[in-house]
Amino acid sequence: MIKYLYTMMMLLCISRCLVAGPVEYIEDAYAMPAPQDIVEQVERVAQLMDFTEPYELGVPKKAGIDINPWNRYIAHCINPQTQRPFLLINPAWFNQLDQGERTFLIARCFGGFKESIAPGGVKAIPYLHMLVAFLMIILLFILLNRAQIIKQRWLTVLVAYIIVSLCNLMFLNDAQTRLISYLGRCHDTMIHKMVIERTGDKDTAMRALMRLDQAIKQEVAQGDPFWQPFVDIFEKRAQGLKST
Numbered sequence: 001m002i003k004y005l006y007t008m009m010m011l012l013c014i015s016r017c018l019v020a021g022p023v024e025y026i027e028d029a030y031a032m033p034a035p036q037d038i039v040e041q042v043e044r045v046a047q048l049m050d051f052t053e054p055y056e057l058g059v060p061k062k063a064g065i066d067i068n069p070w071n072r073y074i075a076h077c078i079n080p081q082t083q084r085p086f087l088l089i090n091p092a093w094f095n096q097l098d099q100g101e102r103t104f105l106i107a108r109c110f111g112g113f114k115e116s117i118a119p120g121g122v123k124a125i126p127y128l129h130m131l132v133a134f135l136m137i138i139l140l141f142i143l144l145n146r147a148q149i150i151k152q153r154w155l156t157v158l159v160a161y162i163i164v165s166l167c168n169l170m171f172l173n174d175a176q177t178r179l180i181s182y183l184g185r186c187h188d189t190m191i192h193k194m195v196i197e198r199t200g201d202k203d204t205a206m207r208a209l210m211r212l213d214q215a216i217k218q219e220v221a222q223g224d225p226f227w228q229p230f231v232d233i234f235e236k237r238a239q240g241l242k243s244t
Helices: 002-019 036-048 062-067 099-115 122-147 153-199 202-221 225-230 233-243
Strands: 021-023 031-033 054-060 074-078 085-089
Touching: 021 036, 036 054, 036 085, 036 099, 054 062, 074 099, 085 099, 099 153, 099 202, 122 153, 153 202, 153 233, 202 225, 202 233
Parallel strands: 021 054, 054 085
Antiparallel strands: 031 054, 074 085
């Protein structure tokens, strides 16, 4: 029995090793397989980060950049078709970076795959927002009803709804945005610390983040509105690493 279990464990480890690493990316309208030099760089970083899952790696075509401007630099996601981690690297920008900067930005992607790309709880925030708004409407309805300010119940509900809608415009929507931003900042900081623990190079990490910051600010200066919400994000992330 013990021998059988040992054999099964060995086969499981062997099969895991066989599927680990980059999986061939099939060219489509938006991306094509990455060149060998990028494949080798990414494989080295995957080993550095102890990332043992199969992943896909590609470089964007013009259509891929048009559909998602992040593909102009370096982007990572879960491929919706294959459900595998997917990195997309634009050599035209990526090859301008030094080796340390490339390593950090690739490792940052693998850190996201290991810890989740989006911070935990973010998906629940819109539902929490709706629940708070609903409870506020009920509470206002009860208070208005007891005060007997309005006789008709339907009008009381309408007034409560209008008041909550105004609260949304004045501070609730802003509070939701700030909370999502805070969770994103904490999540990024956790991943950046994880990467720095592996690379041992905080200065290079800060420099790589500033490279992204400079690229985004250049896009904004050229009038691309897509990048406006991301201005200063990576500069703040880089500055935040100073105290870690």
